[in-house]
Each structure stands twice: as C-alpha cells, then as structure tokens.
Amino acid sequence: MSDERPAQEGSATFRDVFSQPEFRALFTASTLSWVGDYLAKAAVTVLVYQQTESVALSAAAFAASYLPWLIGGPLLSALAERYRYRQVMVTCDVIRMALMALVAVPGMPPWALLVLIFVATLANPPSQAARSALTPQILPGDRLVVGLSVTTSTAQAAQVVGYLLGAAIAAINPTTALLINAATFALSAALVRFGIRDRPPAMTAAHRSHLLRETGEGFRIVFGQPVLRAIAVVVFSAVVFSIVPEGLAAAWAAERTDGALDAGTAQAVIMAANPVGYILGGLLISRLVAPVRRVALIRPLAVLAPAALVPALLDPPPLLVALLAAGCGFAVGGLLPVANSLFVRALPDGYRARAFGVMASGTQIIQGGAVLATGALAERFAIPAVVGVWSAAGVGLMLLAVLTWPRPETVAATVAAAEADSVAATGRNPHTPAMPGVIGERGRRRHAVG
Numbered sequence: 001m002s003d004e005r006p007a008q009e010g011s012a013t014f015r016d017v018f019s020q021p022e023f024r025a026l027f028t029a030s031t032l033s034w035v036g037d038y039l040a041k042a043a044v045t046v047l048v049y050q051q052t053e054s055v056a057l058s059a060a061a062f063a064a065s066y067l068p069w070l071i072g073g074p075l076l077s078a079l080a081e082r083y084r085y086r087q088v089m090v091t092c093d094v095i096r097m098a099l100m101a102l103v104a105v106p107g108m109p110p111w112a113l114l115v116l117i118f119v120a121t122l123a124n125p126p127s128q129a130a131r132s133a134l135t136p137q138i139l140p141g142d143r144l145v146v147g148l149s150v151t152t153s154t155a156q157a158a159q160v161v162g163y164l165l166g167a168a169i170a171a172i173n174p175t176t177a178l179l180i181n182a183a184t185f186a187l188s189a190a191l192v193r194f195g196i197r198d199r200p201p202a203m204t205a206a207h208r209s210h211l212l213r214e215t216g217e218g219f220r221i222v223f224g225q226p227v228l229r230a231i232a233v234v235v236f237s238a239v240v241f242s243i244v245p246e247g248l249a250a251a252w253a254a255e256r257t258d259g260a261l262d263a264g265t266a267q268a269v270i271m272a273a274n275p276v277g278y279i280l281g282g283l284l285i286s287r288l289v290a291p292v293r294r295v296a297l298i299r300p301l302a303v304l305a306p307a308a309l310v311p312a313l314l315d316p317p318p319l320l321v322a323l324l325a326a327g328c329g330f331a332v333g334g335l336l337p338v339a340n341s342l343f344v345r346a347l348p349d350g351y352r353a354r355a356f357g358v359m360a361s362g363t364q365i366i367q368g369g370a371v372l373a374t375g376a377l378a379e380r381f382a383i384p385a386v387v388g389v390w391s392a393a394g395v396g397l398m399l400l401a402v403l404t405w406p407r408p409e410t411v412a413a414t415v416a417a418a419e420a421d422s423v424a425a426t427g428r429n430p431h432t433p434a435m436p437g438v439i440g441e442r443g444r445r446r447h448a449v450g
Contacts, residue, residue, distance in 0.1 A: 011290055012142040014150065022138045023147060025195025027154070029188035030131060033093070034155055036184030038162025039169070040100060043177030044117060046170035052110050061114055068122045069364040076122065077129035077357020078215045081350060085130040086196050092127035093189035096120045097182045104178035125357055133352035136344045137199065142291045144344065149286035149337040156275040218354030221347070227406050227414040231343045232359060234302050234401050235336060239363050240370045241306040241394040242332045244387055245325040246271050247371030252383045253318055266318035273322035277329025285334035294338045299402035305331040306394025313388030346414045348421035 018024055048054075048061040068076060080088045099120035103113055139147040169177040222228050245252070253266035285294060308327035316324070347355050377386045406414075 011287070012146045014146065014287065017139065017143050017147045017150060020138055020143070022196050023135075025191045026131065026134065026138065027147075027151060029089075029093075029191040029195075030151065031154055031158055032184040032191075033127075033188045034158035035162045035165070036181035038159050039166035039177050040103075040181035042163050042166025043170040043174040043181075044103070044113065046167075047174035047178075048110055048113060050174070051113075057110055057114075061117060067118060068125055069361050070368075072122075073125045073361030073364070074218055074354065074357040075212070075215045076125035077360070078218060078354045080126045080130040080133065080353035081201070081214065083201050084198060085134040085201075085353075086192055086198050088130040089127050089134075089192045090189045092123035092130075093185045093192065095123050097185035097189065100178055100182040100185065104175045104182065106175065125360065126353075128360065129353035129356045132344075132356040133349070134196070134199075136352070137349075138196075145291065145294065145337055145341040146286050148340050149282040149333075152337055152340075153279040153282040153333065156278050160272065160275060215354065215357070218351065218358050221351050222355050222358045225346070225414065227346050227411050228343060228355070230401070230404065230406050231339050231346075232362070234298065234398070234405075235339055235343075235359065236362055236366050237394065237397055237401060238302060238305050238332045238335055240366045241309065241391055242274060242328050243367045243370050244374050244390060245309065245321065245328070246274055248374060248378060248383055248387065251378060252321065252387075255383060269322045270318060270325060273325040274329035274332075277326035277331075278333035280326075281330035281333030281335075282337050283333075286337055295342065298335055298339055298342075299405055301331045301335040302402055303395060303398045305335065306391040306398060309391035310388055310395065312384045312391065315382070315384040342411070342415075346411070346418050348418050350421075 018027075044061045048057050099116050102108070103116045103120075108116075135147060135151075136144050166177050169180070222232055249267045249270040253270060285297065289297065305328050308331060309324050311324055312321065343355070343359075344352060374386050374390055377390075
C-alpha cells in the first residue's frame, strides 16, 4: 500500500467514524461504563447517608472515586502499556462488576462500602488509559478528531444522565442502582471482548523496566517534549478556568437569585451550562470546521475560554452567568478534542497510555485545586469578583501560552517523528486502517496528518 497522501485531508463525518465496527463497540462500552459510574456515585452517597446519617461519610463515599487519580493515576495507567489493551479493559470491567455487586449486598458496613468503592475505582486509570491509547489505532486521520469529539461530548451527557437516573433510582432503592452499574460493566466487558480485535502490547517484555521508571518516562515525554508540553499547558489552563462556575454554582445561585429563578433551579442551570456548551462546541467544530482550520483555532479558542467568564465582574443574574459558562464550555469543547488528537499523534504508540495517565491525573488535581482556591477566595470576596479576576488572569496566562505555541514546522516534525517511531515498533503505518476493510466505500482515500 502506497504511503502517498494529499497534503490536506477532508473532514471526516460521523458516518465515517461510526462505520468502524471496533469504534462502535468501544464507544458503546465506554458510554455504558460512564452512565453506570455516575449512577453509582449518586446511589452510593444516598446509601452511605441512609446507613450513617453522616454528611461527611456520604461525601467521602463520593470522593473515594477520585482518589486513585490523585494518588496513583500515572502509575496505574503505566500498567496498560505492559499488557494487551483489550485484555486490560476487559479485566478492569470484570473486577469493577464484581466489586460493585458486593457493594450492593444488603447490610454491608459503611467502612466496607468505602473500601470496596476505592478498590473498584483503582481499575479506572488503567482501563481509561488503554481505551485512550487504543482509539487512535482504530480511528486513523481526521476520524480521530471527530471520534474524540463524539466521545468527550457523550461523556459530558453521560454525567448528567447518570446523576439524574442515580438520584431517582436511589431515592427508591440504592441497591438497584448499584446492581445496574455492575450490569453495565458486564455488558462493557462483553462488547470489548467480542467487538475489538486483539493487539499485541505496546511495550514488549524486552523494553520493560521498573514500573516507577516507566511512569517517570511518561512525565518526561509529556513535559520534556516542546510540542507535548505546549499542548499540556493549554489543556490544563483551559480546565482550571472552565470548572469554576460549576464549583461555585451553589453559593453563586444562593447569593444572586433575581426572582426569575429559585436558588435550586439557578444552581442547576449554572452547573449544566458548561457541559451543554462543551457538547455543542465539540460536535460543531469537529464536524463543520476543516481539519487544518481546527488546528489554527486552538489558540483563539484557548484565549476565549477564560475570556468568556470575565464579564462575571459585572455581577450578572444567574441566566446570564449560565450563558457565560456555556460560552466557556463551547470554547473548551472545541479546543480539547483537537488538542487531544494532536497530542496523541505526537506520541509514539508505546507512550500513549502513560501520557494519558499524566494528563488525566493532572486534570483531576488541577480542577480540584481550582475549586478549592476560588472557594477560599469567595469566603472573603464577592463571587462575581473572584470569577471575573480569576478568568482575567486566565486570559493573561492563555495569551502567554499561545504566544509560545510551537511553530507549524516543529509540530509537523514532532508528529512525523512519532509516526516513524510507531512504525519501527509495530511495523504498521499509523495512517492505514487498524484492520483490513474497516475504511469502507467512502474512506479509500489516504489519511494525512491534520
């Protein structure tokens, strides 16, 4: 098969992406797991509170699901590089299925619930790292950008659906919600096992060292390589500002009701606005904007994300706050899938899972830190002032980030070097389909670097 490709590639469509049988299986499995996870989070908090009548323990049950990312996300993600991606995902799903079924056993003491939830969520980093590393092997070229946009937008929607269903079912019977979550993991494992082709591990036995050293290599490649470092800075900066309206929504709504909305409704509208904007931005920009233009939009969207929240300084009513949050979400939704796709293509195959662990853990820590910092500031200053000044500082940070963005020649050279490393390691051209015949009638063109 020839390697000749046109200089530019046309935009992929949703049909192109979902025509890939492996992607359909991976997408469905991921969606089931996400909905089940959020459903379980809502149910577990209710279950623990019913048993203990302790708000602190109920909150601890919710927070337990984030601890693995904070204390060992990169290390656990590095495990995914050592084994076959399909094997990692199926094993993690089966483990989570069994543990969540145990959580649903009546009469389980609260301390046992917390331990089981924590152990179950230890499977999240390697499973998600394997999925992230496998996706570019299934979706070549511009299909990767569209696939990532669909996936991340669906994850946002799954959060809303999962929480609503979880709260509704848990109000009747929390055990039912937990059993549903266990069932979603069982279905996910079956879809991955029978719907995704087995592939050899990204890291051979000959290349293994100590797990801590392998984890350190993930940090070194992300922050030691200029293009990857620039993308990481933009992604981390985007999430550190976009999360603030959600984190302060309850207090903001309580302090600034204008008669049109009660505090509870205002809080819900503010919290939902950012995910809705994210979904719209991700889907519209990935589908309607040409691939080359999308890469060029990274820098203006990066500045727009915090800039959209600067008018909070004017102390707008809740509906306008929601519009500002939606604007920020739109910019982040348009930015992240494109940046993530570029990040993946600039990584050799053998580092993708580890790099994902670094980025996912960093995102969790940064978002939590941003909410804690702005919450502490809001104890002393008005919330609109805190959000407005915080976002204005973000505009300055983003301007610095985009002014130091690597030159196009540097980006192209980095992507080409990563592809060469992947070909040397796997013997497969990353632009060719992962398995014969999956491109389909409309996809026989060569896939170029975006």
